[in-house]
Amino acid sequence: MGFRSAVITFPGSNCDRDMAVALEQVSGSAPIRVWHGDADLPDRLDFIALPGGFSYGDYLRSGAMAARSPITKAVVEAAGKGVPVLGVCNGFQVLTESGLLPGALMRNASQNFVCRDVPLKVENNQSLFTAGYEAGETIHIPVAHHDGNFFADEETLDRIEGQGRVAFRYLDTVNGSRRDIAGVLNEAGNVLGMMPHPERAIEETHGGSDGRALFENAVKGLVRA
């Protein structure tokens, strides 16, 4: 049986198609598209992706409304059962707002929207999402966000660092994130939230393909399992 993934679309998501294309190119199977109003997720999912965008117009706080929608409850339940969940950009904001990941994503310290390729250091290459990279490797992935300034208190930061849960770190000043954190894993390692967009860097015509290994490794790891 093929790779069975789902991409969740909220009103205002705008990277859902890119995410679906990336997953299909790498896995050979088109993901199931799930609308925010759907009550349940499809069964037997291998992978769930929360795409970027501006769900619910970023009303109240980025990701706040989407995090409380019924489908996100289903995603939280699935994550609890070990289904891998990748949240990119607004998807990362939804994951912190839902409590699946620690911290919060605040307005960029510069107050400006930042949209460019950024260098990232792969801090943890032991996760399903990052095992296709070398530890300490530098990769280039585009960012495009206004609210990517990762905040958590010092105690939380020490804990997630100590547990090896920082997946990616910016090698450049991007948005004011505490300790330059660009991507965070949950404790079990099956949930990754990141501000940079790996789905926008899967083939050379995108200007780089450093994001491809993330999807390839997830697909490979899950098909083997």
Place this chain on the structure above:
Amino acid sequence: MKVHIHVSLKPGVLDPQGRAIHHELEALGFSGVNDVRAGKLIELDVADGTSDDDLDQMCRKLLANMVIENYRIEKLEPKRENA
């Protein structure tokens, strides 16, 4: 019943918006502004008898993000329409 929910960033959380406002006030020539913190005011009109616990839960579950924000609940005195 009208209720005002004041949402503010926790002390120690950097407030880029407040900093930009502060900078702009100084640029306009207002001196002596020591600090600016920007928050949100959310006005609720709730049924009379809504419990304090319910209001608290509204704040904790949605209106404020407890990782970065504090909230304060202010119940407004009802206006005397025919007084």
